[in-house]
Amino acid sequence: xxxxxxxxxxxSTDVPDERGYFGPFGGRxxxxxxxxxxxxxxxAYRAAMAxxxxxxxxxxxxxxxxxxxxxxxxxxxLSEHLGGAQIYLKREDLAHTGAHxxxxxxxxxxxxxxxxxxxxxxxxxxxxxxxxxxTAAALLGLDCHVYMGSVDMAxxxxxxxxxxxxxxEVIPVESGSKTxxxxxxxxxxxxxxxVRDTFYxxxxxxxxxxxxxxxxxxxxxxxxxARQQILDQAGRLPDLCIACVGGGSNAIGLxxxxxxxxGVALLGVEAGGRGIDSGEHAARFADPxxxxxxxxxxxxxxxxxxEDGQILNTHSISAGLDYASVGPEHAYLRQTERxxxxxxxxxxxxxxxxxxxELEGIIPALETAHAVAExxxxxxxxxxxxxxxxxxxxxxxxxxxxxxxxxGFD
Amino acid sequence: MNHSxxxxxxxxxxxxxxxxxxxxxxxxxxFPMGYPSPEASLDAIRTLAAAGxxxxxxxxxxxxxxxxxxxxQAATQIALEKGMTVPKVxxxxxxxxxxxxxxxxxxxxxxxxxxxxxxxxxIAAANAAGVDGLIIPxxxxxxxxxFAGACxxxxxxxxxxxxxxxxxxxxxxxxxxxxxxxxxxxxTGVTGARxxxxxxxxxFLGRVRVQAGSTPLVLGFGISQPEHVRSIAPHVDGxxxxxxxxxxxxxxxxxLHELALxxxxxxxxxx
Numbered sequence: 001x002x003x004x005x006x007x008x009x010x011x012s013t014d015v016p017d018e019r020g021y022f023g024p025f026g027g028r029x030x031x032x033x034x035x036x037x038x039x040x041x042x043x044a045y046r047a048a049m050a051x052x053x054x055x056x057x058x059x060x061x062x063x064x065x066x067x068x069x070x071x072x073x074x075x076x077x078l079s080e081h082l083g084g085a086q087i088y089l090k091r092e093d094l095a096h097t098g099a100h101x102x103x104x105x106x107x108x109x110x111x112x113x114x115x116x117x118x119x120x121x122x123x124x125x126x127x128x129x130x131x132x133x134x135t136a137a138a139l140l141g142l143d144c145h146v147y148m149g150s151v152d153m154a155x156x157x158x159x160x161x162x163x164x165x166x167x168x169e170v171i172p173v174e175s176g177s178k179t180x181x182x183x184x185x186x187x188x189x190x191x192x193x194x195v196r197d198t199f200y201x202x203x204x205x206x207x208x209x210x211x212x213x214x215x216x217x218x219x220x221x222x223x224x225x226a227r228q229q230i231l232d233q234a235g236r237l238p239d240l241c242i243a244c245v246g247g248g249s250n251a252i253g254l255x256x257x258x259x260x261x262x263g264v265a266l267l268g269v270e271a272g273g274r275g276i277d278s279g280e281h282a283a284r285f286a287d288p289x290x291x292x293x294x295x296x297x298x299x300x301x302x303x304x305x306x307e308d309g310q311i312l313n314t315h316s317i318s319a320g321l322d323y324a325s326v327g328p329e330h331a332y333l334r335q336t337e338r339x340x341x342x343x344x345x346x347x348x349x350x351x352x353x354x355x356x357x358e359l360e361g362i363i364p365a366l367e368t369a370h371a372v373a374e375x376x377x378x379x380x381x382x383x384x385x386x387x388x389x390x391x392x393x394x395x396x397x398x399x400x401x402x403x404x405x406x407x408g409f410d
Numbered sequence: 411m412n413h414s415x416x417x418x419x420x421x422x423x424x425x426x427x428x429x430x431x432x433x434x435x436x437x438x439x440x441f442p443m444g445y446p447s448p449e450a451s452l453d454a455i456r457t458l459a460a461a462g463x464x465x466x467x468x469x470x471x472x473x474x475x476x477x478x479x480x481x482x483q484a485a486t487q488i489a490l491e492k493g494m495t496v497p498k499v500x501x502x503x504x505x506x507x508x509x510x511x512x513x514x515x516x517x518x519x520x521x522x523x524x525x526x527x528x529x530x531x532x533i534a535a536a537n538a539a540g541v542d543g544l545i546i547p548x549x550x551x552x553x554x555x556x557f558a559g560a561c562x563x564x565x566x567x568x569x570x571x572x573x574x575x576x577x578x579x580x581x582x583x584x585x586x587x588x589x590x591x592x593x594x595x596x597x598t599g600v601t602g603a604r605x606x607x608x609x610x611x612x613x614f615l616g617r618v619r620v621q622a623g624s625t626p627l628v629l630g631f632g633i634s635q636p637e638h639v640r641s642i643a644p645h646v647d648g649x650x651x652x653x654x655x656x657x658x659x660x661x662x663x664x665x666l667h668e669l670a671l672x673x674x675x676x677x678x679x680x681x
Contacts, residue, residue, distance in 0.1 A: 019552065029521055029548045031477045033573035033598050036580065175483060176473065188476045193599040195575060295521040295548065296474065308495040309526025310473040 013259065015332060020209020022332035028208040029295045030188075037195045042210040044115045049217070054114065061106055062221065065139065066096045070222075072229040072389070077359040078375075085382035087375055088238065089362070089392040090226040090254065099365065099394030100222060100250045101132035101203060107218035109136035112199035119194065121145045122201040123187040125152055125180030125246070126320035126367060127159025128394055129203030134168035136201075144168040147186040149178040152319045158398050177313045180246075180323045184297050204247025205327035208298030212328050219253025222391060227257045230389055238389035240265045240378065244370040245341065246282070246320045248327035250393035255339060265340070268330060269374045271316030272343030282314040284326045285334060285341040293331070301328040317346040317402065318366035320394075344373035350406055352376055353396065365394035366402065416565025418542030421514045422590045425465050426626045426647050434677035435643050437462065438628060439670060440518060440652030442469035443502055444494025445485040446660070452502055454659050454666055459511055461670035467545060467650055470499050470519035477520075477547040479602030481653035496527045500539040507540035516543040516567065516590075524557075533560040543567025543590050551587045561589060569593050574614050581621045591626035591648065594618060596633065603634035603654040607641065615645040636676035643677055 015022045028038060048054040062068040071094065075087040092100035105122075112120050120142050124130030130146040137144035146163055150172045153160050163170050176182040184207070191200040205215040223241075230238055241258055243251035245268035258264045273281030284291045284302040290312060294303035304312045304324040316322040333339035344352070352372035357363045364372055368391075375390050382388070396403070403409075429436040439458045443451050455466060471486040471494050478486070496519075503515055517536060524532050524546070536544070543566050544557065551570050561568040567590025572581055575598060584592055594615065597608050608614075618627060629642055630650035642649060651673055658669040 027553055028550065029553055030550065031547050031573070032550055032571035032580075032584075033575050033595060035550050035552070036573075036575045036577055181474065185474055185476045189479070189600050192477065195598050294525055297476065298548070303522065305522065305526060307526065309523035310471075310490060311522070 013256070015329065016209060016213050020213065022212070022329045023335055024293070025299070025301050025328035025331040026209060026212060027300050028298065029300065030208045030298045031192055033192050033195060034208070037191070038208055038210065045111060045210055045214050048111055048114055054110065058107055058110055061110070062103070066102050066106065067094065068221065069225040069229070070094045072226055072233060074233065075360050078356065079379070081359055082376060082379040084379040084384065085239070085386035085388045086384070087379060088230055088234070088387065088389045090222060090389060092222060092250065092391060092393045093362065093364065093368070093395035097128070097132050097135050098397065099128040099132070100219060100253060101129045102135065103221055103253065104203065104215050104218040104249060105129065105132035105136040105201060108199070108201045108214070109133070109140050109142060112142060112201065113140050115199065117197060117199035119143045119145070119198045120201045121147065121187050121190050121198055122203060123147045123180065123183035124203065125183065125322060126318065126365070127152065127156040127163070127398060128320060128365070130168070130170070131159050131162045131166070133201050133203070134163045134166035137168065138166045145190070146170050147173050147183040147190070149173045149180065149183050151178040152180065152183070155402055156319055156398055157401065179319065181297070181311065188297065204249040205252045205329060206247045206297065206299055206301070206325065212299065215249050216252045216256060216329060219249050220256040222250065222253035223255060223257030226254065226389060230387070234387060237261055237264050238387040239263070239382070240267060240386070240388045242267045242269065242371050242374050242378070242388060243391040244269045244321060244367050244393065245326060245330060246271070246323050246367060248330045250391050252327060252329055254391040255333070259338065266333070266338065267374065268339055268341045269370045270341060270343045271318060271321035271370060272345040272348070273315040275345055276343065280315040281343070282316045282322050282324070283343045284324070286343050296325045299328050301325050301331045317349060317406065318370065320365070320367040321370060342374060344370040348373035350403065353403060362392065363396040364392060365396045366399045368393045369396070418514070418537070418564065418566040419590055420565070421542050422465070422567050425514050426591070429464060429647065435646050436464035436648035437674050437677060438465045438467055438648050438650045439463050439655050440467040440469060440650055441655060442471060442482065442485045442489050443499045444471055444489025444492050445656065446488055447492050448494060448498065448502065451489070452505065453663065455506060457663055457667050458655070458670050459513065461667050462674040463513060463670065464648070465514035465516070467516050467518045468499065468503065470496055470517055470523055472520040472523055475520060477600055479600040479653060481603070481656050482601050485656045496523050496532065500535055500541070503541060504539045514542040515540060516545050516569065517541055518545045518547070521546055521548050529556055530560045533557070533564055533566060537564040537566060541566070543569060545569040545593060547571070551583055554587065567591070571595055572618055574598055574608070578617070578621070581618055585622050585625055588625050591628050592618070592622060593650070594627050594629050594646070595631050596629050597631055599631065601631055601652055603657065604632035607632055607638055611642070612645055619645070636672045639673055639676035
């Protein structure tokens with residue numbers, strides 16, 4: 001295993017512009033109190049990324065602490081079972097804390113430390129970002145406070161205990177739908193109150209500029225590694241990259257390195273919940289009757305809303321995809337047709353969860369199972385020479401309670 | 411700007427002129443339309459008018475009010491449950507105007523409900539209903555292009571904020587973009603009644619005033635008691651009270667009227 005070369009941490013790109021826009025999406029729709037803090041954050045981020053010392057420290061931690069590079073595994077039995085394309089898994093489930101979220105959390109926590117902010121706050125849906133933030137805070141000696149909807153706390157109990165063990169304070173959020181969206185609202189309210197000494201460690205590629213750019217950049221290590229690994233293993237680039245999309249950080253992290261590779265199709269998978277027709281889902285792109293461009297939590301993107309602009313409650317079996325909006329860069333990739341987006345229902349995800357466990361010995365997170373579900377649909381339609389690279393964004397131990405209940409195991 | 415239609419900005423300027431002549435700041439109560447019910451919120455606004463409100467900030471409910479504290483979050487949630495929408499807010503304002511309410515009215519709304527209505531259509535409809543300006547807490551001046559053109563066309567105020575964290579450079583930016591007045595936040599945080607205002611508030615207001623010149627400054631967030639009003643009166647052209655009035659309204663019309671009167675009368679008193 002070689003130490004990753006710090007000079008390729010960030011792939012260059014034409015978006016966002018200096019105001020944080022990805023085409024018509026993105027921007028900075030926040031109370032005035034936060035604008036100076038976002039300016040300060042952006043300046044500190046740009047300075048850090050240009051500083052070889054910061055880059056070396058991040059690369060060192062990624063290697064010696066997170067366990068990067070994570071491997072790319074050839075899924076031989078799954079490929080044979082589906083009888084079509086060859087399937088490769090980028091194993092973010094093997095990163096420390098069990099998901100890709102640590103990539104961003106470590107980057108932002110290092111930045112908080114560099115900015116002299118001792119107190120960090122984070123929101124969490126599935127709990128993976130909360131665990132990653134609590135972990136990074138423990139490692140770097142920061143005080144960590146995590147906002148989590150009470151509904152999510154009930155369905156992701158192991159992660160609540162993990163965060164507490166790591167020394168973080170977990171603050172239940174009882175407003176609204178008591179899920180990820182409400183945890184973000186509460187985090188923003190905390191930040192606007194304690195803005196002078198607090199760093200908001202936002203967990204996905206959404207929110208006001210510079211977060212979508214910064215989170216993408218910290219997650220882009222996924223695609224940068226995977227692109228080289230698949231070249232080394234298979235001798236060429238994949239035909240199709242697949243990742244699940246909640247806010248969209250693991251997907252943008254995989255897609256970013258392949259943006260300029262015209263022969264590589266990019267496909268994001270949203271949560272289809274109980275099906276589009278049921279209205280109970282989190283498919284921001286798939287259901288134009290209740291989702292269109294709007295402004296939620298600091299950014300302009302697709303938002304699930306009623307005709308009066310009130311944000312709708314969403315549903316997904318996976319807490320991490322259960323969110324009413326989507327990162328603005330995904331809206332841009334879709335508009336420019338560089339990436340496609342589809343859905344997997346709760347049932348699709350549960351079937352994929354079982355199949356990957358049984359055929360590959362890998363229990364995926366329920367979020368990740370949505371990406372695997374799309375692999376199950378796509379692979380049989382493709383020739384044996386075709387290659388699919390899927391981001392195995394997290395492990396599924398946290399979801400066992402949910403799956404046991406849904407599948408009726410005893 | 412079409413001056414024949416520029417009623418909003420003119421009405422707001424006249425309100426500040428009148429208060430200045432009387433040597434006091436203007437009292438601008440906030441009230442969420444639809445709380446605790448559509449009819450009761452109209453009554454609350456009538457009560458505030460009777461108590462001497464100089465103008466009104468009318469809350470449009472939004473499901474995700476990230477700049478609001480618990481009191482207004484709860485009130486706007488109830489307003490939504492009672493079916494309040496942007497069109498119904500505008501219809502309610504039309505009713506108040508038809509009854510003879512003449513004070514300036516500004517809508518306080520997050521961006522998304524206005525976007526969903528359609529910005530140009532919203533501003534035209536609001537103007538027709540008797541709205542004089544917009545206050546949008548998640549719209550910093552950098553994003554204001556969306557609204558500024560249509561507001562100017564109808565002579566409507568578009569109010570931006572300044573916070574204790576705003577640099578002198580940002581104060582300059584907001585002063586240059588100000589249409590109507592500047593909403594100065596007394597503290598870093600969300601809406602909600604506070605027992606004390608920050609001790610360094612007059613320094614901050616002084617820093618803003620140096621650049622703002624005669625542009626009216628209206629202070630909001632945290633103000634809940636007559637002694638707050640007395641302490642800030644020499645430094646501002648107006649002040650906004652929200653959460654304290656919402657709490658008072660929950661206790662009944664008499665409580666609301668009494669608190670509004672005490673806040674209004676405090677504007678006359680020396681600090």
